[in-house]
Amino acid sequence: QSVLTQPPSASGTPGQRVTISCSGSNSNIGRNTVNWYQQLPGMAPKVFIHSDNQRPSGVPDRFSGSKSGTSASLAISGLQSGDEADYYCATWDDSLNGPVLGGGTKLTVL
Amino acid sequence: QVQLQESGPGLVKPSETLSLTCTVSGASTSTYYWNWIRQPPGKGLEWIGYIYYSGGTNYNPSLKSRVTISVDTSKNQFSLNLNSMTAADTAVYYCARGKSYFSYWGQGTLVTVSS
Numbered sequence: 001q002s003v004l005t006q007p008p009s010a011s012g013t014p015g016q017r018v019t020i021s022c023s024g025s026n027s028n029i030g031r032n033t034v035n036w037y038q039q040l041p042g043m044a045p046k047v048f049i050h051s052d053n054q055r056p057s058g059v060p061d062r063f064s065g066s067k068s069g070t071s072a073s074l075a076i077s078g079l080q081s082g083d084e085a086d087y088y089c090a091t092w093d094d095s096l097n098g099p100v101l102g103g104g105t106k107l108t109v110l
Numbered sequence: 111q112v113q114l115q116e117s118g119p120g121l122v123k124p125s126e127t128l129s130l131t132c133t134v135s136g137a138s139t140s141t142y143y144w145n146w147i148r149q150p151p152g153k154g155l156e157w158i159g160y161i162y163y164s165g166g167t168n169y170n171p172s173l174k175s176r177v178t179i180s181v182d183t184s185k186n187q188f189s190l191n192l193n194s195m196t197a198a199d200t201a202v203y204y205c206a207r208g209k210s211y212f213s214y215w216g217q218g219t220l221v222t223v224s225s
Contacts, residue, residue, distance in 0.1 A: 002154065035211045037155075044204055044215040045155065051211070088155055092210045098168045099145070099210035104154040 003028065003100035004089050011108040017077040020105045022089035024070050028100050032092040034072040036065055039086045039104075048087075049074060076107075084109045112136040114205050114216035122223050127193040132205030132216055133186065140183045143209050146190045148201040149218075156201075160209075161188055195223045 005023040012018040022034065033052045037045035047056055049065035052072065064075045072091075076083055089102040118130035132144070146158040159169035161179045169177045173192070181188040192199065200223045206212040 032210070037212070039155075044218050045212070046215075047211065047213060050213075056213075086154075090210045090212070096168075096171075098160065098170070099157050099212075101155050101157060 002103035003093065003096075004091070004102035006087075006089060006102035006105045008103065009106045009108065011110055012076075012079045013110045014079055014081065016079045017075060018079060018107065019076075020074045020087050020089075020107070022072045022074070022102050024072075024091065024100070026070060027095040028070075028091050028093040029067065029072055030070040031094055034065065034067055034089055034091045036063075036074045037088045037090065039088065041085075045088060079109055081109045083107060112207065112214045114207065114214055116203060116205050116216045116219040118203075118219060118221070120220060120222060122195050122199075122221060123225050124196055124223055126195055127191055128195050128199070128221060130190045130203055130205075130219065130221070131187050132189070134188070134207075135186070137207065137214075138183070139181050139186050139188055142207050144179075144181065144188045145206045145208070145212065146179060147204045147206055147212075148199075149204070150198075150201040158190065158192075158203075197223050199223050 036049035038048045039045040052067045053065040062078045093100045113135045115133045143162045145160040161167045178191040202218040204218045205216045207214045
């Protein structure tokens with residue numbers, strides 16, 4: 001059982017915009033910034049959004065992050081087949097004094 | 111360029127202790143937070159624990175009784191010991207740098223628990 005709650009799956013057609021949610025609590029998302037990771041099959045996760053809404057160099061601007069209260073979202077616009085992957089949210093938890101992660105969302109491009 | 115590389119056995123017998131090492135290049139293990147994260151086949155990521163610059167540690171409460179993370183700054187390595195291994199511990203084990211912004215990851219190493 002993950003501390004952060006994500007939908008297990010999401011889907012969209014090429015060109016569409018999809019969002020993936022991440023729900024937490026006051027001790028984690030409510031007080032700390034959220035990071036999003038993309039994991040392609042057989043690969044290590046790679047950070048795609050950090051500090052709620054910052055894109056590392058090389059990540060397309062089709063990816064964006066937002067946060068409100070104890071929930072965060074990852075939005076992907078202009079969906080492409082190469083975006084098909086698992087996506088995880090993560091943040092710091094002040095009660096645990098450690099990181100907490102979501103269970104992951106499998107994105108399918110139809 | 112920061113690089114992390116996991117090393118250790120790919121096969122562990124039930125009840126035995128897993129020992130993995132993460133070798134870091136391009137950064138010092140005497141700074142930052144250094145984590146172990148695992149992923150059972152077909153499942154999500156699970157944070158195991160971290161060690162940070164002062165040598166302090168913190169572990170996932172669900173694994174705390176079985177985990178030890180240590181650091182050897184002279185070799186720029188940090189290590190994971192997980193005892194009383196069972197089939198449920200079969201997973202890809204990753205090392206990663208950061209508090210929750212894991213900016214650098216190792217490639218991962220598959221550990222299978224089987225007799």
